[in-house]
Amino acid sequence: MTTPPLIIPATPADAGEILTVQRAAYVTEAQQYADPLLPPLTETLEEILAALAGPETVLVARAGHRLIGSVRARVADDTAHVGRLAVAPDQQGRGIGPLLLRAVEAACADRVSRFVLFTGAASERNLRLYRRHGYEIVGNRPDANGISLAVLEKRLVKAAHSDA
Numbered sequence: 001m002t003t004p005p006l007i008i009p010a011t012p013a014d015a016g017e018i019l020t021v022q023r024a025a026y027v028t029e030a031q032q033y034a035d036p037l038l039p040p041l042t043e044t045l046e047e048i049l050a051a052l053a054g055p056e057t058v059l060v061a062r063a064g065h066r067l068i069g070s071v072r073a074r075v076a077d078d079t080a081h082v083g084r085l086a087v088a089p090d091q092q093g094r095g096i097g098p099l100l101l102r103a104v105e106a107a108c109a110d111r112v113s114r115f116v117l118f119t120g121a122a123s124e125r126n127l128r129l130y131r132r133h134g135y136e137i138v139g140n141r142p143d144a145n146g147i148s149l150a151v152l153e154k155r156l157v158k159a160a161h162s163d164a
């Protein structure tokens with residue numbers, strides 16, 4: 001990577017580009033599982049706008065004027081549910097996915113004690129990426145269409161507070 005992209009909170013004006021990047025990125029997953037109806041591919045512009053208007057953390061990676069990646073996290077109780085990590089196909093393999101992942105974790109870290117996400121159980125490239133970032137597989141479940149998903153978790157170790 002030359003100049004690293006800016007990782008910044010998304011605005012409603014980003015919705016169209018998020019939709020475009022998400023759809024382009026997830027095509028390889030759809031091909032791997034022979035399922036064109038994966039949720040990131042069927043999500044509509046309206047649903048993305050709704051996510052942007054709600055409490056979810058939505059971040060984007062920008063290189064100049066171009067949106068090249070995005071990620072989201074929803075906090076429930078002590079858990080941040082991370083999802084929709086996507087990098088434009090021509091920009092993959094340059095460490096942008098890890099930048100987005102670390103940024104969304106940092107944005108939620110003061111509110112949670114663990115991060116949870118899932119990916120296709122056969123998506124070795126994704127599993128490698130998440131393992132490198134401290135996630136471990138804690139379970140498996142089928143998605144709505146029967147594809148096996150690996151559920152991964154990363155627990156935050158917070159520094160003990162001392163009054164001394």
Ligand SMILES: CC(C)(COP(=O)(O)OP(=O)(O)OC[C@H]1O[C@@H](n2cnc3c(N)ncnc32)[C@H](O)[C@@H]1OP(=O)(O)O)[C@@H](O)C(=O)NCCC(=O)NCCS
Pocket residue numbers: 025026028029084085086087088091092093094095096097098118119120125126128129
């Ligand atoms: C998963 C994803 C976000 C990773 O982002 P990234 O910026 O490419 O991440 P990295 O640069 O760290 O590359 C991750 C790995 O993919 C490899 N890679 C990247 N682009 C590739 C490509 N087109 N073909 C094969 N391997 C590729 C990298 O070499 C690296 O491999 P390694 O684990 O052996 O080192 C991105 O590949 C993507 O958008 N994938 C499609 C959507 C998806 O599956 N999202 C995650 C769902 S849980």
